[in-house]
Amino acid sequence: GAGVSQSPSNKVTEKGKDVELRCDPISGHTALYWYRQSLGQGLEFLIYFQGNSAPDKSGLPSDRFSAERTGGSVSTLTIQRTQQEDSAVYLCASSHPNGLYNEQFFGPGTRLTVL
Amino acid sequence: GIQVEQSPPDLILQEGANSTLRCNFSDSVNNLQWFHQNPWGQLINLFYIPSGTKQNGRLSATTVATERYSLLYISSSQTTDSGVYFCAVVQLGGTSGTYKYIFGTGTRLKVLA
Numbered sequence: 582g583a584g585v586s587q588s589p590s591n592k593v594t595e596k597g598k599d600v601e602l603r604c605d606p607i608s609g610h611t612a613l614y615w616y617r618q619s620l621g622q623g624l625e626f627l628i629y630f631q632g633n634s635a636p637d638k639s640g641l642p643s644d645r646f647s648a649e650r651t652g653g654s655v656s657t658l659t660i661q662r663t664q665q666e667d668s669a670v671y672l673c674a675s676s677h678p679n680g681l682y683n684e685q686f687f688g689p690g691t692r693l694t695v696l
Numbered sequence: 697g698i699q700v701e702q703s704p705p706d707l708i709l710q711e712g713a714n715s716t717l718r719c720n721f722s723d724s725v726n727n728l729q730w731f732h733q734n735p736w737g738q739l740i741n742l743f744y745i746p747s748g749t750k751q752n753g754r755l756s757a758t759t760v761a762t763e764r765y766s767l768l769y770i771s772s773s774q775t776t777d778s779g780v781y782f783c784a785v786v787q788l789g790g791t792s793g794t795y796k797y798i799f800g801t802g803t804r805l806k807v808l809a
Contacts, residue, residue, distance in 0.1 A: 626797040
């Protein structure tokens with residue numbers, strides 16, 4: 582596609598449920614990034630995938646968070662046993678294969694609300 | 697860990713005015729980017745600028761890596777420039793293979809017509 586897409590755009594869930602968020606990067610981009618932005622707050626880096634290499638998971642806030650990237654393209658971010666503090670906008674970005682130094686292109690985000 | 701601070705935190709301008717936004721970082725970095733987050737939440741790349749100066753229309757940016765700061769200049773501001781401006785830095789972990797991408801706290805800009 583022309584840009585990074587994310588789904589769903591909005592997700593409302595009950596505390597304790599699991600959620601899956603999806604990111605489709607720009608075609609040909611091998612690097613993919615997940616961030617979250619809590620209401621009125623700054624941006625927090627979560628995880629980064631480069632091609633088929635194992636990701637650096639040190640940015641994930643707890644072991645309830647996990648992320649996968651299948652076939653070097655689509656990625657899913659899974660949050661198990663959601664808590665109210667997980668409410669945030671989850672943003673995905675991708676970048677060109679010529680190195681991680683290149684500019685990132687962001688998707689529109691998924692707004693997660695945990696009741 | 698590395699600290700990334702932006703100033704000023706808030707800025708109100710009259711349309712047509714110029715401004716300078718600053719990003720300070722506390723350690724050496726491998727990369728630095730500037731973003732604009734529009735009022736609808738979309739993040740848009742402005743500059744990828746680990747060092748030197750770049751210009752794009754009314755916007756320009758300068759990074760002095762040795763002194764650990766970057767500046768974003770907005771000239772002849774327009775109401776469409778309103779939003780939040782973030783800088784972000786990248787630190788690679790060398791042999792540990794870690795990757796850290798840290799955003800600054802942002803500068804919230806409002807341009808009045």
